[in-house]
Amino acid sequence: MIKNAKIVYHGGDYNPDQWDEKTVEEDMRLFHKAEINFVVLPVFSWAKLEPEEGVYDFGWLDKLMDTFEKNNIKVGMATPTTAQPAWLSKKYPEVLPVDKQGRKRTHGMRVFFCVNSPKYRERAAAIAEQMAKRYAKHPALALWHVANEYGTFCYCPTCEAKFRTWLKEKYGTLDNLNEKWNTAFWGRTLYSFDEIMLPTELNDDYRFNPSVNLDYRRFMTDSTIACFENEAQILRKYNPDITIQTNISGHIENLDQFKMVKHMDIAAWDNYPKPSDDKSFIAYKHDLMRGLNNGESYMMQEQSPNQQNWQPYSKLKRPGELRMLSYQAIAHGSDTCSYFQLRQSVAGQEMFHGAVISHAGHENTRTFREVSRIGAELSRMGDTFLGGKRPAKVGIVFDWDNWWALEYAAAYCLPNKNFNYLKRISKYHKVLFERNIPLDIISVDADFCKYDVVLAPYLFMTKTGLAERIETFVKQGGTFLTTTMSGIVDEYNRAVFGEYPGKLKELLGIWVEEVDALPPEEKNKIVMDAPEGFTKEAYVCANHCDIIHTRGAEVLAHYGKDFYVNQPVVTKHTYGDGTAYYVGTEPEDAFLADIIGKICTEKGIAAPYRTTGNVELTERVNDKYKTVFALNYDKENAAFIELGTQTWKEMITGQEVSGRYEIAPYDVAVFRKEGSPD
Ligand SMILES: [Zn+2]
Incomplete structure (x- = not known):
């Protein structure tokens, strides 16, 4: 705070x-x-x-x-x-930047300087x-x-020199850099650090090389x-x-x-x-x-x-x-x-x-x-909610290296050119948001064991130690879910050899032979083998379809058509005391709602208070108070929240309230309880 x-x-x-x-x-x-x-x-x-x-x-x-x-x-x-x-x-x-097109820019814009310029x-x-x-x-x-x-990114001579130094520090030797960037491909072997250039549009080799681009963003x-x-x-x-x-x-x-x-x-x-x-x-x-x-x-x-x-x-x-x-x-x-x-x-x-x-x-x-x-x-x-945290039992993994690497892969149309990591992850977030289930967005370095459920969709890059930490989390009873486009590269953006999803395959009890990327007009189906807790017998899926073989996992659903008809698309694997799910495609929203809803129900995770209508509900807890925020987005109708038998202070009206409380259309209520948390 x-x-x-x-x-x-x-x-x-x-x-x-x-x-x-x-x-x-x-x-x-x-x-x-x-x-x-x-x-x-x-x-x-x-x-x-x-x-x-x-x-x-x-x-x-x-x-x-x-x-x-x-x-x-x-x-x-x-x-x-x-x-x-x-x-x-x-x-x-x-001090003025050079842009990706290689143009030296003139003075005028804000955030328009070279972050590496010694004079700046x-x-x-x-x-x-x-x-x-x-x-x-x-x-x-x-x-x-x-x-x-x-x-603002800069591609000036100062940045180029510093990038070379940064790479020298990171990789130590040119041999190591050549190996990690796999410069042998297309015969792009580097003989000196001075030959490294920036990934501008003047340099098509580097512009299209995901390893260089990834390191440039990190730099x-x-x-x-x-x-x-x-x-x-x-x-x-x-x-x-x-x-x-x-x-x-x-x-x-x-x-x-x-x-x-x-x-x-x-x-x-x-x-x-x-x-x-x-x-x-x-x-x-x-x-x-x-x-x-x-x-x-x-x-x-x-x-x-x-x-x-x-x-x-x-x-x-x-x-x-x-x-x-x-x-x-x-x-x-x-x-x-x-x-x-x-x-x-x-x-x-x-x-x-x-x-x-x-x-x-x-x-x-x-x-x-x-x-x-x-x-x-x-x-x-006053200070009602200042510094207040949000208690959560579900974590959603988010990672910038993963974002960049996935979108560079998408530039090569794997899985397809329209891939947007931010938006794709938002679909998983939305399921919890709509149920008012508290969640945290967490980094790949987070302590997973603080959570009961960890969702890690599109975990393309498995950095050193990450798979082992996920395994520990699941072994100890955690529920983990990941998806297609996971476990494919290491932190150097090098493919993990020996079957997708790389280091996650044992935990998931599957291996993926190929990834089919469908154009927008083509769809497939997720046909449920284990329909209990699901609202439909079949769901539409699109964009990418993993061809999956099980190795210990239970098949929850199979594909409805194409040459991989009847092969698994959704699996569940018991691992230690926990469970690991794999969703091998991009499902329609109803499927995500059902599978995440089912996982939360099984773990006893729910919204902290019951509400009616279109209410967004969150809690914040600090040393002094528990505060509940209820936002009624319905412009026509009132909504209700069940506050239980305890007495709260509604902070906008100043009233003492308990039980069923009415929130007017398109209005907000903020409830405070002393002596939290309970
Ligand atoms: Zn610069």
């Missing part, structure tokens, strides 16, 4: 270098009205703070910090290093140190926010961590009691976020769902953020109060939608509710992106009223 936080931080990005003193004064009035107690700044103000190299102007920021302190507003202070000033790009063009790092460290000296002990300081939305993750640490270690030195973080943007694929967040005190992310995104998909991303933080609370750092301006249609959030999204974030583990931005820009790239204070400039707007309502409700909750 955020160190020293006593309340939920409600606020967001404020870019007051755009405004005169009178406007700032008016904003203080409006912030109070909306119960905004937190601002993030000065994210984009490097140009103003350091107008020429080594010449700093902090006077305006000093004044603002004092204004915030006087107004009891906490500051998430950003180092402004996401947007370098023009003089820096002009004087030292090496030198100047970023210098301004971070100036800020740390000045503000590390300022009473308004709530946390440090380093740069913003990292993730960029390490480079970005070093760039973050370049500033973070200075900030830490001046005051170790202040939380240090940065925010993950919607494009979370580029960097291994499990590795990134290990260097931060808390995970933070920007929640910009598409209007068409299912609420379960948003919940899934929240759960992923909590997973990055090892189950601890995280920050929802940005969301638009009404519309975002970079999607094809800037659809407004409907009345009440912002409130529902804000509670959803909090219900899944966020300790903040923040917006981008607090006052709408007069011009520029995001002038039509939503803001709490719109171009109208006053409080008489639908958006301002909704933000004020959220602010008032959160104020009433």
